[in-house]
Amino acid sequence: MFKRVHASLGRSRHAAGKTGRRARGIAAVTTTAVVLTVAATAAYGAVTDGAETGSHALKRIGTAPRVPAGATAAGTTASGTTLHLSVNLSPRDPQALTDFITEVSTPGNPRYHQYLGKGKFASAFGPTRATIAAVAQALKADGLTPGKLSSDGLSLPVTATVAQASHAFGTGFKNVRLKDGTIDYLNASAPALPADVAASVSGIVGLSNVNSITSHHTAVRHLSGSASVTGPHPRTVAPRTYTPGMCTDFTDAAGQAGFADGTDYYSPGKLAANYGMTSSATAGAGQTVAVFEMENADPNSIATYQSCVGTNTSVSYRYVDTTAGSGTPAGTDQDGYGVGTETALDIEDLIGLVPGASIIDYQGPDADNATDQNVLDVYQQMVTDDQAQVISTSWGECESVMAGATASAENAIFQEAAAQGQSIVAASGDSGSSDCAPATGSTANAVDDPASQPYVTGVGGTTMTGTGSTKTQKAWGVSQDGGSGGGVSSRWGPVLYQGGIATTTKRAVPDVAALADPNDGYPIYTLDDADSSSPEPSILGGTSGAAPTWAAAIVQANASTGCQTNGRVGFLNDALYKAARSSYPTNFWDVTSGNNSVYATGYTAAAGYDEVTGLGSPKEAGLITSLCAAKGTAATGASTFHPLSSPKRLLDTRNGTGWGLSSIPSTKPLVAGGTAPVRIEGAGGIPSSGVTAVVLNLTVTGTTGSGSLIAWADGTAKPSTSNLNWTGAGQTIAASSTVTVAGDGVVDLYTSSTTHVIADVQGYYTSGTTGSTYTALKPARLLDTRSKVGISTTSKITNAVVSLKVRGHGGVPTGASSVVLNLTATQTVGSGYLEAYPEGATRPTASNVNWAVTGTTIPNLVVVPIGSDGNVSLYVHGTSHVIADVSGYFSTSGSAFHTVTPLRLLDTRTTSALGAGKTLALQISGRDAIASTGVKAVVLTVTVTGTTGSGYLTAWADGGTRPTASNLNWVSGKTIANQVIVPVGSDGKIDFYVSSTTQVLADVAGYIS
Structure with a gap:
């Protein structure tokens, strides 16, 4: 036979509760108050959640502990009760620590499985000596005696009485009787420390002995x-x-x-x-x-x-x-x-x-x-x-x-x-x-x-x-x-x-x-x-x-x-x-x-x-x-380009394409703060290895509020750059992005607000020499339906295809295999989209430019294979004027592409907006991972925000004449991002011109040399 501890077979010990739990040995209760409110001890006068006024600036750390459900007041805690505390310090650079963990955990990363050695954490990521000294001094100034710092540098032990802790941390203490009869104590408010050291402290543990830890x-x-x-x-x-x-x-x-x-x-x-x-x-x-x-x-x-x-x-x-x-x-x-x-x-x-x-x-x-x-x-x-x-x-x-x-x-x-x-x-x-x-x-x-x-x-x-x-x-x-x-x-x-x-x-x-x-x-x-x-x-x-x-x-x-x-x-x-x-x-x-x-x-x-x-x-x-997979290697060095005959959809959260586990689709949007890993290698006709970067057309639709999207190589640190931005709910916005692909062949997409996300691949780079190379051109306008450029009428295009002559136009030679165009839809009517593809090919199901309302002006950079007749086709679904500016082409005689970690090179919000009609020169060569010489073009995501009226931005090689083509177009109040491939001047700089006052941001994705 067998014996059961409880009558119900398999009953969880949690269901039984802790009826035998003994009261902890704490100092005697001094009052029998029946309300669970105790005023904080005023060590320095009033303390709030922010910086203080008066002789000592204090800041609360965290929040007051929650009173357990079913607890009743049991008076204030005796002032002589001994507390064993730890003042816990934040790592010196939390983001660097997070990035390091990602790197050592990702196959293909150079740091893969290169873990910290025993006892190395404090020197690598622990708080600095100056921080530790400042926190210790602040504690001493308030009458506390810090003990020996933990070996990882993350905590300072402190033994204090309730009276000492109350004075030092600006909080009162109270006793509570839990529902099982145990009497415990807890602090009445979040602890406070001088504001100049509070930011270095993640929390103070031990001010309460309420604890319900149990085995499972x-x-x-x-x-x-x-x-x-x-x-x-x-x-x-x-x-x-x-x-x-x-x-x-x-x-x-x-x-x-x-x-x-x-x-x-x-x-x-x-x-x-x-x-x-x-x-x-x-x-x-x-x-x-x-x-x-x-x-x-x-x-x-x-x-x-x-x-x-x-x-x-x-x-x-x-x-x-x-x-x-x-x-x-x-x-x-x-x-x-x-x-x-x-x-x-x-x-x-x-x-x-x-x-x-x-x-x-x-x-x-x-x-x-x-x-x-x-x-x-x-x-x-x-x-x-x-x-x-x-x-x-x-x-x-x-x-x-x-x-x-x-x-x-x-x-x-x-x-x-x-x-x-x-x-x-x-x-x-x-x-x-x-x-x-x-x-x-x-x-x-x-x-x-x-x-x-x-x-x-x-x-x-x-x-x-x-x-x-x-x-x-x-x-x-x-x-x-x-x-x-x-x-x-x-x-x-x-x-x-x-x-x-x-x-x-x-x-x-x-x-x-x-x-x-x-x-x-x-x-x-x-x-x-x-x-x-x-x-x-x-x-x-x-x-x-x-x-x-x-x-x-x-x-x-x-x-x-x-x-x-x-x-x-x-x-x-x-x-x-x-x-x-x-x-x-x-x-x-x-x-x-x-x-x-x-x-x-x-x-x-x-x-x-x-x-x-x-x-x-x-x-x-x-x-x-x-x-236990092998480390693998991330391709590095010069890369050549391979266009796809038509864009392939790798991710669509609306119908589960590429979303989550294979054969298990989800139709949920990407949540705010969420990340969608998108497999690049081995998907959509892309090789299963050797890919260094991918050209994606990224689209958000069904937005729930303003936000931004970031794309980067899986297994590397999420950059502080952005690839796509939107300003409100109900928008559909697209932008092309060149994204580095790391050793595991995956790209991560992060959104700051909940939205559906679509990713269409236009082409990819490999470290081999079998692909095509890039030649930058001075931007030239090949099509503008508003003024009969490249077309015989000034009518908007409605549900029709425009044949755009490319080879032999705007500097594109007969040997070019693909063309880089900046496409702009403007004066739109209702919602719609634009698709670019090689003339003579089947029209793809992926779009390049999307709009949701009348009166939109929105650009996007696209890489399009050129048809055998030297043309590309532009299909307009809906009604819109269309502008096409050529900025370069791929062939067998150009220059190779080099990936870099996404990095913000320009943000005028830290200085002042770029004024209407003004030009700004931006140094490219020699910046961070960009070569100091031989750079012929740079791949950027350029964003305008805080726009004050309708306008446009043009980018070109410093030292040259400003072209008549544009890279970004906007209407007042919009935040617009677009990828641009800009020739770099002989002095290593590029120029930005804006027609109306706006803030300008530029994030680098790679360069051509």
Whole structure:
């Protein structure tokens, strides 16, 4: 038979609550006030959220902590109460740190897998010595004594009384009685620091001891069987030689309960087989994995499990803010379970799947008595020790309950781990879509921290049945009994790696999933209750089991030949989502049924990504190939151009083209702050390798407000430049862009406001010499329907094709293969678009210029192959006048193209607008990555904004005569961007002329030499 800790089989420990939670040892309450408001101590007079007036300028950092739901006032906190705080400092250059993590995580980047060495974070990205000294001095000036700076430079410890902290940080303190009877304290307002140092501090942790961190395992099914032991003596299981199955002690006990391997539980061998993982005594050899714990461990339980499965895995213990055995009394954990149950699940799961690895248990104080500071200390120790390549945590806290200062401090620590090449996986929780329900009673959608952290891989849960060809799985979710945590973060914005896959307005959780249902869970040995010292054969579930399972999958990848050759996986999420885009069925076992509606209606599993099981469960063989890919090389040097016979559509978020996982279309727009990765190599007739840049026609439509679009090489830092700009809702705007393509063959598109995005490829560059090269021309007007230029009438064009003579006109020779035209639609009527294509070819389905309303004037640069008759065709859908100015051509006798990292060369907003009729000279040669000599033309995105009337901009080589052609045209109040390819003068400069006053921005994409 078997024994249940709770009457309901598989009931989540979260559903049971923490009824046995003890009141923490804090100073006596001084009042019995019944309202939850306490005035902040006025250390310097009134303090607001901004800069202050008076003798000391102060600034609040973050926000006041939230009072937990169901809490009641319990008076003010005694002034002598001791606080253990950390003043957490921001990295010296947060953007540089983010960029570095992207670079070391991206195949093809020169820094790929060149992680920071142990102890190098502080010197590379930690705050400067001057910053540290200034913050320390400010604390001392307010009567505090900072301790020793952490080795990564991210935190200054401070021990202070409530009275000292109240004075130093301008806040009062109050006690609250939580719904379980515990009395905790918290600060009444956000802490304040002198404004000159506040910007360097991400938050102050430890001002509150309200903490609801808990482990994510379910109720234990303890089995009794042939080898059951009575009395106080430890249980012993006869050692045996390694096998991925369980010993007879376990299987006999399970059999008496009617439980079978592969149906009611999964032995390590059958679990590994279902995920395509290796089963051997040496699996994971040479690797180290660390587990995060906030409870006492029971080494005897772990030893008993090792005897059962025949392993001799190295397990060591590190104590942070605590000492061995100083937690809960032997025999019970904070909820009345056997001591170390969570630790037993984490470690024993890892032992079964990667017995050749070394395991380090980082143990902090018991969760009952732990503060957020204790939690941070454990994570920081795991990262600064930098001994484990993989970190697994099965503990968490409802994201919306966690203090912002704690979340920010965690984020910095997890970024440090990513920079060092450490992978972090975290259980997503067992409360379905309502992660706060156990702690606060709220059934609103919420996710778990740290699974929702951007630099952590959140692991959800599944139910599994069978093995081999009969195996099935669905999302784990049983009303009130537990289910896979998942949903959308309330704190973190959309993340780059989820672009096009999780089309949400915030970070989506989880990223992946594995077995979690306790009804077919993990076989372990653990203590039963407070009266037992004998480990019992048991079955356990929860996302607490799913997280170490994924940790084991990463350990096996790191131990593989591929990763041993090309470097360990490191930050996992970039690689995971790239693997999903490249070959989803090869790398993931998709979960398409079930939901996580535990306390309230949640999310439903579906094909591809979903907020219940993420990308799905691992297919280890495919993942190892993807995660351990060779570095690859990004093509560099001179490039030649290859036009497409007609534009090919690579992305259209309106119908799912190129949007998200293959064969899983989404019709959602790209959300504000979201990113759409677009595969270039191997798509639309483009080669699968060797591409250095691509010429895209980018279109936004169905805009929801003003915004901008940025395009750049995937795996490189998002630039501060822009490629397309719009000014309001309901607009359709297009612009051509030349975008560098990095080693993975993907381009990223980011929008600052929600809109549909279309990307049509016109041609591409390669590092070979087989393509054509560019010759810049002084811009010349080939067509203007307003004044009979290139056409015999002055009528607007309506739903008709204009034949434009190109070869032999405007300086284009007979040997030209493609022409670069600046096309402008003006005096439009209603909505419409314009398409350019080689004469004689089939008209494409992609457009070059788009307009939505009457009276529009809008330009766009296009690269068009020339028809065999020397002409190109311009089709007008709708009614508009059309202008075409030639600025250059491609042939076999021109100059090569060179890519550069997008960079802003000009922004008149930092000085003054360019006045009407004025000319501005801009230095090109020698700027940043641009060659200092031999530059013949430059590729720019030019934007005008703050326009004061209708006008136009013309760009040309400095020293030459201003041409009559234009590059940008606008009407008053518009923000317009267009790509231009401008000849560079002999002095290395170009000139801009504007006919009406406007601000001008110029971003470089490459140059011709």
